[in-house]
Amino acid sequence: MSPDFLNFIETFLNGLMAGVMYSLVALGFVLIFKASGIFNFAQGVMALFAALTLVGFQTGQVPFAHLIRAIFGVEILHWGAGMPTILALILTMGVMVALAFLIERLVLKHLVNQAPIILFMATIGLAWFLEGLGDLMWGADIKPMDVGLPSGGSFWWEDLTATWAAQGSDYYGMYIDTLDVSAAIIAVALVVALSLFSQYTATGRALRAVADDHQAALSVGISLRRIWVIVWSLAGFVALVAGILWGAKSGVQFSLSLIALKALPVLILGGFTSIPGAIVGGLIIGVGEKLAEAYIGPLVGGAIENWFAYMLALAFLLFRPQGLYGEKIIERI
Amino acid sequence: MLQKVDDTAPLLTVNNIEVIYNHVILVLKGVSLSVPRGGIVAILGANGAGKTTTLKAISNLLRAERGEVTKGSITFEGDEIQNLSPSELVKRGCIQVMEGRHCFGHLTIEENLMTGAFTRTDGRTAINRDLEKVYTYFPRLKERRKSQAGYTSGGEQQMCAIGRALMSRPTTILLDEPSMGLAPQLVEEIFEIVRNLNAQEGVTFLLAEQNTNIALRYATYGYILESGRVVMDGDAKELRENEDVKEFYLGIAGEGRKSFRDVKHYKRRKRWLA
Ligand SMILES: Nc1ncnc2c1ncn2[C@@H]1O[C@H](COP(=O)(O)OP(=O)(O)OP(=O)(O)O)[C@@H](O)[C@H]1O
Ligand SMILES: [Mg+2]
Numbered sequence: 001m002s003p004d005f006l007n008f009i010e011t012f013l014n015g016l017m018a019g020v021m022y023s024l025v026a027l028g029f030v031l032i033f034k035a036s037g038i039f040n041f042a043q044g045v046m047a048l049f050a051a052l053t054l055v056g057f058q059t060g061q062v063p064f065a066h067l068i069r070a071i072f073g074v075e076i077l078h079w080g081a082g083m084p085t086i087l088a089l090i091l092t093m094g095v096m097v098a099l100a101f102l103i104e105r106l107v108l109k110h111l112v113n114q115a116p117i118i119l120f121m122a123t124i125g126l127a128w129f130l131e132g133l134g135d136l137m138w139g140a141d142i143k144p145m146d147v148g149l150p151s152g153g154s155f156w157w158e159d160l161t162a163t164w165a166a167q168g169s170d171y172y173g174m175y176i177d178t179l180d181v182s183a184a185i186i187a188v189a190l191v192v193a194l195s196l197f198s199q200y201t202a203t204g205r206a207l208r209a210v211a212d213d214h215q216a217a218l219s220v221g222i223s224l225r226r227i228w229v230i231v232w233s234l235a236g237f238v239a240l241v242a243g244i245l246w247g248a249k250s251g252v253q254f255s256l257s258l259i260a261l262k263a264l265p266v267l268i269l270g271g272f273t274s275i276p277g278a279i280v281g282g283l284i285i286g287v288g289e290k291l292a293e294a295y296i297g298p299l300v301g302g303a304i305e306n307w308f309a310y311m312l313a314l315a316f317l318l319f320r321p322q323g324l325y326g327e328k329i330i331e332r333i
Numbered sequence: 334m335l336q337k338v339d340d341t342a343p344l345l346t347v348n349n350i351e352v353i354y355n356h357v358i359l360v361l362k363g364v365s366l367s368v369p370r371g372g373i374v375a376i377l378g379a380n381g382a383g384k385t386t387t388l389k390a391i392s393n394l395l396r397a398e399r400g401e402v403t404k405g406s407i408t409f410e411g412d413e414i415q416n417l418s419p420s421e422l423v424k425r426g427c428i429q430v431m432e433g434r435h436c437f438g439h440l441t442i443e444e445n446l447m448t449g450a451f452t453r454t455d456g457r458t459a460i461n462r463d464l465e466k467v468y469t470y471f472p473r474l475k476e477r478r479k480s481q482a483g484y485t486s487g488g489e490q491q492m493c494a495i496g497r498a499l500m501s502r503p504t505t506i507l508l509d510e511p512s513m514g515l516a517p518q519l520v521e522e523i524f525e526i527v528r529n530l531n532a533q534e535g536v537t538f539l540l541a542e543q544n545t546n547i548a549l550r551y552a553t554y555g556y557i558l559e560s561g562r563v564v565m566d567g568d569a570k571e572l573r574e575n576e577d578v579k580e581f582y583l584g585i586a587g588e589g590r591k592s593f594r595d596v597k598h599y600k601r602r603k604r605w606l607a
Binding site: 112113202205206208209211212213214215216217218219220221222223 | 392394397398399418419420422423424428429430431435436437438439440444445447448449450451452497498501
């Protein structure tokens with residue numbers, strides 16, 4: 001194979017890996033949108049909040065340490081050596097479920113039957129609130145995230161691919177980050193688990209029923225409030241996974257919440273109600289970005305990666321507003 | 334101390350309720366009715382009379398449409414139920430089959446039926462037994478069990494909606510406009526099943542229908558609603574024979590009865606009854 005072609009494959013693979021992250025965040029959006037018609041602006045911040053909480057637990061930080069110092073004058077930033085990752089994960093998930101519960105109790109419950117725009121505004125408020133809460137609880141400094149995932153380039157893959165190039169050509173193999181690979185594997189496992197859950201459990205069936213026709217769901221005795229707690233918990237779980245993977249890559253910091261902005265074009269591409277759409281949309285944008293950067297970038301002076309997704313989304317809005325997989329509307333008389 | 338259930342007391346009563354939508358639109362202006370245990374009671378009336386609103390007031394689906402019962406009371410098995418959620422009512426055995434069937438389009442027929450068992454806690458075997466029972470009442474659903482409900486016919490969807498309600502093991506089904514958009518033969522088939530369910534499973538029905546003719550043939554008792562008021566009620570047989578009902582709801586004009594005087598007579602009667 002020619003080195004050019006191998007370079008293309010490398011770019012493509014790296015694009016796929018980046019796309020996985022976008023898919024994950026978009027997935028959180030889709031879950032909530034399908035079940036409640038709410039566009040959850042706070043999804044990105046939820047990922048940040050989850051990651052902060054996880055690191056906080058792991059490293060044994062005392063929540064609200066600065067607040068405590070300000071009020072009581074006692075300085076307790078750490079309470080010990082931290083805890084095993086697995087325990088921290090479980091506790092963080094507990095926090096995300098509690099959050100889902102509180103959101104339903106304090107916000108959603110009071111806004112049922114309101115226009116979608118009002119609910120959207122409420123989620124903007126929620127985003128600000130969570131951001132502040134995250135700061136207050138765990139502090140605003142950048143924290144490294146280490147949950148024991150492998151990272152760094154894979155030598156094995158580099159050596160293997162080096163032998164693919166034609167004899168005598170100047171090619172040293174592909175670079176692929178093992179962190180990206182594990183991220184992809186985790187994401188796939190998450191998606192498979194979610195679809196098994198929604199396909200084969202009574203709760204999953206109820207979730208799909210609510211997505212289809214919430215009035216009918218109400219009429220057969222499905223409690224929408226309970227369903228909301230469940231989907232927000234699921235979205236919290238997805239946010240946690242996204243937060244871990246992204247945080248492991250570039251540290252847990254405020255910019256993590258901005259991945260939500262990248263999810264928007266993914267949603268426009270994939271459709272707001274389609275889980276496969278979110279996944280494929282994320283991958284397309286990841287790959288598209290990297291390829292555009294590599295092949296069109298040099299012609300226009302680079303930095304395509306920052307706006308490519310939005311251009312693609314714009315094109316979709318013009319030509320296919322329902323998205324790639326925009327749920328087929330079954331219409332029968 | 335054990336309290337003996339009074340079999341003669343009505344299972345469901347609606348006492349002079351008023352319903353307002355969006356805080357301003359007064360739709361029901363004092364509706365009262367009662368449904369005996371084991372009965373098939375029909376609410377009749379033209380478009381917009383308030384039939385659906387009455388049923389939703391009972392099942393408490395009204396709130397999701399920004400409607401509210403502002404006066405009167407509703408009792409089911411002796412308890413006031415206005416403040417119960419639809420889910421609690423389903424658990425107590427009162428379930429509504431909504432107008433226009435509202436099947437879950439992307440779920441298969443069987444999944445649709447299973448959603449009806451959502452509130453049940455009596456275990457998988459009991460639920461599966463009831464699923465088989467639903468299939469014996471609606472053999473067609475068994476044939477289509479793996480099809481997405483959105484792609485089945487109107488009649489199959491109506492059966493699916495009724496079957497789904499049955500899966501909750503109800504004592505009372507509020508059935509809204511089951512005949513809507515169906516061929517006469519299918520309507521007959523559906524009502525026949527309603528009668529069987531009533532006779533064999535002891536399910537009580539309160540049904541809303543525009544199709545007065547068929548409803549009065551299968552019901553035991555009927556209420557006629559007009560602009561949010563009950564204008565007439567009586568045994569189904571009586572109503573069937575009533576000249577005004579014949580003329581205005583059954584479309585049977587007796588010889589020379591279409592005269593203006595009779596219409597006036599009806600209007601006067603209506604006002605008086607209201
Ligand atoms: N959600 C709503 N908001 C405001 N008004 C409503 C609402 N639902 C129904 N109405 C009004 O209440 C009145 C009664 O409606 P309802 O649906 O109960 O009638 P119906 O007897 O079931 O009619 P149909 O035979 O057409 O189903 C109508 O005038 C309707 O416009
Ligand atoms: Mg109606």
